[in-house]
Amino acid sequence: MEATLDMKIGNIKIDGKLFLAPMADVTNLAFRMLCKKHGAALTYSEMVSADAVLRGNVRTTYLGLSCEEEKPFAIQLFGNSVDTISTAAMIVEEKYSPDIIDLNFGCPANVLVKDGSGSALLDFPKKVYDIVSDVCKKVDVPVTAKVRVLNNMKKTLDIARIIEEAGACAITVHGRTQAQQYAGKAEHEYARMIKKELSIPVIANGDIVDGLSAKQVLHHTGCEALMIGRAAIGDPHIFTEIAHFLHTGEQLRTDERAQRVADFKEYMRLLELYGLEAYVDIRMHAQWFTRGIKGGRHIRQGISSTREKRSIIQLIESMCEQLPDMATNNDFHGN
Numbered sequence: 001m002e003a004t005l006d007m008k009i010g011n012i013k014i015d016g017k018l019f020l021a022p023m024a025d026v027t028n029l030a031f032r033m034l035c036k037k038h039g040a041a042l043t044y045s046e047m048v049s050a051d052a053v054l055r056g057n058v059r060t061t062y063l064g065l066s067c068e069e070e071k072p073f074a075i076q077l078f079g080n081s082v083d084t085i086s087t088a089a090m091i092v093e094e095k096y097s098p099d100i101i102d103l104n105f106g107c108p109a110n111v112l113v114k115d116g117s118g119s120a121l122l123d124f125p126k127k128v129y130d131i132v133s134d135v136c137k138k139v140d141v142p143v144t145a146k147v148r149v150l151n152n153m154k155k156t157l158d159i160a161r162i163i164e165e166a167g168a169c170a171i172t173v174h175g176r177t178q179a180q181q182y183a184g185k186a187e188h189e190y191a192r193m194i195k196k197e198l199s200i201p202v203i204a205n206g207d208i209v210d211g212l213s214a215k216q217v218l219h220h221t222g223c224e225a226l227m228i229g230r231a232a233i234g235d236p237h238i239f240t241e242i243a244h245f246l247h248t249g250e251q252l253r254t255d256e257r258a259q260r261v262a263d264f265k266e267y268m269r270l271l272e273l274y275g276l277e278a279y280v281d282i283r284m285h286a287q288w289f290t291r292g293i294k295g296g297r298h299i300r301q302g303i304s305s306t307r308e309k310r311s312i313i314q315l316i317e318s319m320c321e322q323l324p325d326m327a328t329n330n331d332f333h334g335n
């Protein structure tokens with residue numbers, strides 16, 4: 001049985017060890033609140049462009065949106081220049097009051113890499129140092145970093161040490177290289193070695209999909225926390241399931257179809273409550289909530305041919321009525 005130890009990131013107390021990963025087009029305020037309800041101890045906004053913050057881009061308002069009940073929550077920034085990222089960090093701190101500002105050194109998407117942002121920065125350790133240390137100087141909230149691993153242990157440990165020396169209060173390690181994108185298996189040996197080397201909390205990320213994988217990664221790495229990404233898409237209840245397994249060593253028995261329907265309806269309610277419907281592709285999210293459910297393909301076909309929110313909800317509700325046995329598989333392979 002895993003003990004629940006409180007941890008701190010800087011001065012922020014975190015009540016639990018399961019974090020929701022930042023995910024573009026997924027982790028809006030409504031989705032994050034749903035994951036909080038299911039036990040996510042810390043939630044992250046999707047990555048926000050530092051340039052867009054400086055331009056006052058309207059979409060960033062929705063990305064930074066949070067509410068008191070969400071606390072603690074982190075805003076993640078990406079960019080390629082020390083000044084731009086630091087200035088953006090000051091703006092988001094002032095405007096959205098996040099508890100933590102996270103810096104993206106992990107995104108492998110071409111559009112960011114070509115621009116020298118995200119995981120491209122890992123090839124420039126001095127610049128990583130300058131970004132982290134400057135942001136730490138300019139904001140009061142704790143600053144954290146999220147990295148991918150490099151293609152050898154020494155380089156990965158070097159960059160992790162640099163991030164700590166520059167003043168970061170925690171580091172998340174996604175155990176894949178930039179070149180791997182989302183292919184292959186996450187290698188958690190890197191997180192284990194970083195945990196041994198560093199004094200700040202280390203958060204392990206990659207392929208944590210259920211209680212067993214969570215337990216194995218915690219045990220193997222000794223990390224303070226785990227970050228869960230794709231397994232939560234369309235299935236925020238994963239946090240409850242994993243927490244139950246870590247606490248009792250047993251699988252939680254739930255009617256998964258009924259749970260998904262209830263969660264989807266709650267998600268729709270929260271999107272409306274926070275005024276986010278116009279920003280979110282509801283059909284895409286509806287498709288995700290039927291993933292891994294036997295017969296879900298049939299529902300997804302229906303969803304793709306309707307635009308009306310009420311009809312989408314009805315289709316999702318019909319999952320409980322029509323379908324026989326369900327089986328789950330974590331078949332989501334992200335962006």
Ligand SMILES: Cc1cc2nc3c(=O)[nH]c(=O)nc-3n(C[C@H](O)[C@H](O)[C@H](O)COP(=O)(O)O)c2cc1C
Binds near residue numbers: 045208228229231334
């Ligand atoms: C749809 C999608 C969007 C993502 N967007 C971001 C992002 O905005 N910032 C970030 O640091 N990582 C992003 N990631 C990477 C995840 O945070 C996470 O590191 C990765 O999915 C591995 O964890 P998992 O195996 O639990 O999914 C994204 C991943 C997916 C699938």
